[in-house]
Amino acid sequence: MNFFDILTMVxxxxxxxxxxxxxxxxxxxxxxxxxxxxxxxxxxxxxxAVLLGAAVTAVIQSSSAATVxxxxxxxxxxxxLSQAVGVIMGANIGTTVTSWLLSLSGIESGNFWIRLLKPSxxxxxxAIVGVFLLLFSGSGKKKNLAQIFVGxxxxxxxxxxxxxxxxxxxxxxxVKNLFVLFSSPVPGLLxxxxxxxxxxxxxxxxxxxxxxxxxxxxxxxxxxxxxMGQNIGTCVTALLSSVxxxxxARRAAVxxxxxxxxGTVVFMTLFYILHAAVGFSFMEQPAxxxxxxxxxxxxxxxxxxxxxxxxxxxxxxxxxxxxxxxxENIKPRHVEADAKMLxxxxxxxxxxxxxxxxxxxxxxxxxxRESYMRxxxxxxxxxxxxxxxxxxxxxxxxxxxxxxxxxxxKLGGQRLSEKDSRTLMLFLESIGDFERISDHAAGxxxxxxxxxxxxxxxxxxARVELxxxxxxVANMMEMTLEIFDREDAALALEIQPLSQVIAxxxxxxxxxxxxxxxxxxxxxxxxxxxxxIVTGCERIAAHCSHIAVSVIEVREESLEIxxxxxxxxxxxxxxxxxxxxxxxxxxxxx
Numbered sequence: 001m002n003f004f005d006i007l008t009m010v011x012x013x014x015x016x017x018x019x020x021x022x023x024x025x026x027x028x029x030x031x032x033x034x035x036x037x038x039x040x041x042x043x044x045x046x047x048x049a050v051l052l053g054a055a056v057t058a059v060i061q062s063s064s065a066a067t068v069x070x071x072x073x074x075x076x077x078x079x080x081l082s083q084a085v086g087v088i089m090g091a092n093i094g095t096t097v098t099s100w101l102l103s104l105s106g107i108e109s110g111n112f113w114i115r116l117l118k119p120s121x122x123x124x125x126x127a128i129v130g131v132f133l134l135l136f137s138g139s140g141k142k143k144n145l146a147q148i149f150v151g152x153x154x155x156x157x158x159x160x161x162x163x164x165x166x167x168x169x170x171x172x173x174x175v176k177n178l179f180v181l182f183s184s185p186v187p188g189l190l191x192x193x194x195x196x197x198x199x200x201x202x203x204x205x206x207x208x209x210x211x212x213x214x215x216x217x218x219x220x221x222x223x224x225x226x227x228m229g230q231n232i233g234t235c236v237t238a239l240l241s242s243v244x245x246x247x248x249a250r251r252a253a254v255x256x257x258x259x260x261x262x263g264t265v266v267f268m269t270l271f272y273i274l275h276a277a278v279g280f281s282f283m284e285q286p287a288x289x290x291x292x293x294x295x296x297x298x299x300x301x302x303x304x305x306x307x308x309x310x311x312x313x314x315x316x317x318x319x320x321x322x323x324x325x326x327x328e329n330i331k332p333r334h335v336e337a338d339a340k341m342l343x344x345x346x347x348x349x350x351x352x353x354x355x356x357x358x359x360x361x362x363x364x365x366x367x368x369r370e371s372y373m374r375x376x377x378x379x380x381x382x383x384x385x386x387x388x389x390x391x392x393x394x395x396x397x398x399x400x401x402x403x404x405x406x407x408x409x410k411l412g413g414q415r416l417s418e419k420d421s422r423t424l425m426l427f428l429e430s431i432g433d434f435e436r437i438s439d440h441a442a443g444x445x446x447x448x449x450x451x452x453x454x455x456x457x458x459x460x461x462a463r464v465e466l467x468x469x470x471x472x473v474a475n476m477m478e479m480t481l482e483i484f485d486r487e488d489a490a491l492a493l494e495i496q497p498l499s500q501v502i503a504x505x506x507x508x509x510x511x512x513x514x515x516x517x518x519x520x521x522x523x524x525x526x527x528x529x530x531x532x533i534v535t536g537c538e539r540i541a542a543h544c545s546h547i548a549v550s551v552i553e554v555r556e557e558s559l560e561i562x563x564x565x566x567x568x569x570x571x572x573x574x575x576x577x578x579x580x581x582x583x584x585x586x587x588x589x590x
Contacts, residue, residue, distance in 0.1 A: 012161030016211075017204055019155025022147060046086040046311050050304060053090020063095035064201055064237035065348070067256050071242050072345035075249035081318070084252045085311045088259060089304040092231065096300055098203040099293040102210050127153035144417070162211035185225045185268055192229020202234035206296055210289040220291060221283040224271070227295050228264045231303075235260055241345055251318035258317055263303025335396050335403075338363050342407040350414050354423055357404060357411070361427050361434075362485050364400035367393050368434040369477045371441040372540060376470055378445060379463060382452035390445045397438035401431050423487075426554045430484060433543040437477075440536040440543075447532045456526060465512060465589050466533065469505045472587040473537045473544075476502065480544040489555035492548035497580035501587060502541045506534050508589055 057066040070087050073079035079087075130149030133142050196205040209226060212218050235257040242253035275283065282291075307314065338360045346353040371393035374386050408428055416424065451457065458466065476498050483492045513530050516522040 008164070009162055012158045012164075012211075013208065014158070015154050016158030016162060016207060017199070019151050019153070019158050021151075023151030023155055046308060049083055049086025050090035050093070050308065053087035054094035055090075056087075057091040057094025058097040063091040063203070064234050066091040066094070067234075067238040067253070068241045068345050069349065069352070071238055071245065071249045071252050072343040074252040075242075075245040075340055075343055075345075081248050081251050081255070081315055082312075085255050085259075085314055086308070088252070088256045089308060089311075092260070092300040093297075093304055095203055095234075096293065096297040099206045099210065099296045100290075102207050103289040103293040123153040123156040126150075127157075162208070185228075185272065188222055188225025189229040189232070189264070189268075192226040192231075193233040194229075195226075196230040196233025197236040200237045202230045205230045205233070206292065210292050213287045213289050213292065218287045219284055220280075220287050220295070223287040223292055224283075224295055225268070227292065227299065228268055231260045231299065232257075232264055246340070247322050247324065250322045251315075254318045254321050255314050258314055259303065259307060263299070263307060266306060267299055267302055334363065334367075335399050338400070339403050342403060344410070347411055347414055350411060350416050350420050353407075353411050353414075354420050357408060357427055358423075360400070360404055361431055362481075364397060364404065364431060365434050365481050365484055367396050367400065368437040368441070369481055371397070371438045372444075372477055373474060375441050375444045375448070376467075376474060378448040379458075379466055379470065382448050387445050387449055390442055394438045394442040397435045401435040404431050422554045426487075426550050429550045430547050433547050437540050437543050440540050444533050444536040447529050447536070451526075451529060456529075458526065458530065459516065459521060461590075462513060462516070462522070462530065465509050466530070468587055468589055469502070469509050469534070470537055472498070472502050472505055472583070473541050476541050476544045480547050483548055483551050487551050487555060489552045492551050493576075494579055495545055495548040497576055498583045499541055499545045500580055501583040502538070504584075505587060505589065506538050509534055512589070 053066065053070075057063050067088055070079065070084045070091070074081055074084050126149040130146040130153065133146035134150065137143055137146065192205070195208070196202050199205050199208075206227070209218070209223065209230075213223075235253070238253040238256045242250045274280070341356045341360050342353075343356070346356055371390050374390050374393075377383065377386060405428065408424055412424055476495065479491060479495060479498070482488060483495070510531065513522060513527060517524065517527055
């Protein structure tokens with residue numbers, strides 16, 4: 001084996017790893033985060049959790065990524081540790097799909113249809129279709145499909161290149177002697193652990209092992225302990241990702257390690273006892289790609305079947321390893337709990353990260369709404385406890401804006417689909433609106449506090465008028481939250497008529513107060529306070545309108561927005577006029 005053979009092998013390895021990464025990213029984008037959302041929600045039973053873990057891993061082509069995702073779910077409190085145990089077992093089974101896929105490269109036959117199953121036969125076709133779609137398609141879904149095709153083609157081309165490059169190794173005595181050493185359980189196990197820990201992917205290390213089979217120097221006696229070690233080595237990724245997380249998240253990573261360690265010890269013990277008693281004839285035979293896939297699958301299915309009945313025991317073992325600490329007994333504030341949901345582990349899965357942002361942003365929206373709703377009670381009776389709560393909510397929305405904005409900026413650096421990019425812009429704009437709504441609610445509260453401190457009150461008529469006006473704005477807030485949560489552009493079209501009614505109500509409240517002022521029924525000082533309250537409500541309504549417009553802009557590809565824009569210019573449709581009349585009849589000043 002000369003220098004150029006080594007260069008070809010390294011180049012093939014690089015293409016193989018890049019193809020695997022590209023294929024996984026394409027599959028993840030094509031799923032649109034649906035698999036991850038299913039994984040998060042449907043883990044009520046351990047068997048179901050195993051099946052879901054296997055399905056998700058088969059889609060994203062990486063047990064390490066799936067386990068890191070689970071660690072993130074547990075860290076953010078979305079998934080319980082008991083649910084995570086089954087998912088981790090399933091992830092190990094799901095990762096065997098890759099080895100079966102790669103084993104197709106070993107197909108040899110003169111039959112046309114069987115040869116067509118060989119990746120080297122159909123991968124070039126996928127590459128041509130994928131490149132064509134990448135160059136000439138503007139659709140996000142088609143580009144995701146193109147990425148899958150190109151990733152698979154590059155993966156298989158890299159696999160074929162590696163296999164061809166290592167064939168001369170069969171003639172090198174030193175290489176044969178090295179793999180004879182690996183046929184001993186402990187050295188082979190350690191070699192598998194080291195290789196997988198280095199690559200951070202058991203699928204990649206299994207693929208390399210399958211490529212080396214082409215040299216004919218690896219026997220099943222050498223391959224079996226290496227495969228066992230590869231399953232342990234894949235735990236390194238999850239263990240590293242759990243550093244600095246909550247105790248439960250660290251326990252999830254430890255469960256992954258114990259599952260593979262115990263499974264490996266039991267499997268190898270039984271396997272070598274049977275080998276000593278019976279003598280497996282295949283152990284001295286050269287390993288083949290499909291044989292590697294068989295061993296990989298048998299081990300992971302065996303380990304899952306063996307340890308699933310003892311899942312609670314694995315959980316207890318994790319608790320013994322990662323002890324409880326005092327922080328677990330302290331209930332965090334709502335914002336602090338939400339901060340854990342914006343886990344950096346999710347950034348590699350943009351659709352999932354966007355879902356997490358949506359949840360946290362919805363909590364921020366609820367906080368902003370509640371801060372305003374509490375001001376409605378202060379009109380009739382000032383309450384210092386409620387006022388302080390409004391102040392705390394204003395601080396919470398500030399913190400929400402900082403942490404969501406920071407996370408979105410990090411997410412913006414990832415490769416996002418067109419839909420996710422538009423949603424990201426919606427969130428960036430909306431969190432600023434929600435923060436300002438809470439600021440204005442705090443400003444209204446301060447106006448009521450000043451009245452209370454100075455022992456001033458509005459007249460009964462003024463209170464009734466302000467109450468009707470403020471409740472119209474509260475209605476707009478409720479609609480805005482529903483629009484934002486569901487990204488409901490159809491409902492957003494109803495905001496403009498209500499906004500128009502609110503503007504007219506605000507002008508009328510001011511006009512009536514000026515009349516009372518001229519008749520000496522009110523003071524200038526109270527007029528200033530009323531103006532502050534009305535202005536605060538109007539600005540809250542303006543921010544609600546802006547959120548509605550942002551939602552429409554995000555959804556404009558699937559909704560005709562000309563009617564809304566016409567209404568903004570004063571050219572209302574009949575439906576807009578009916579909505580306006582309905583709101584006008586609902587909010588009438590006496």
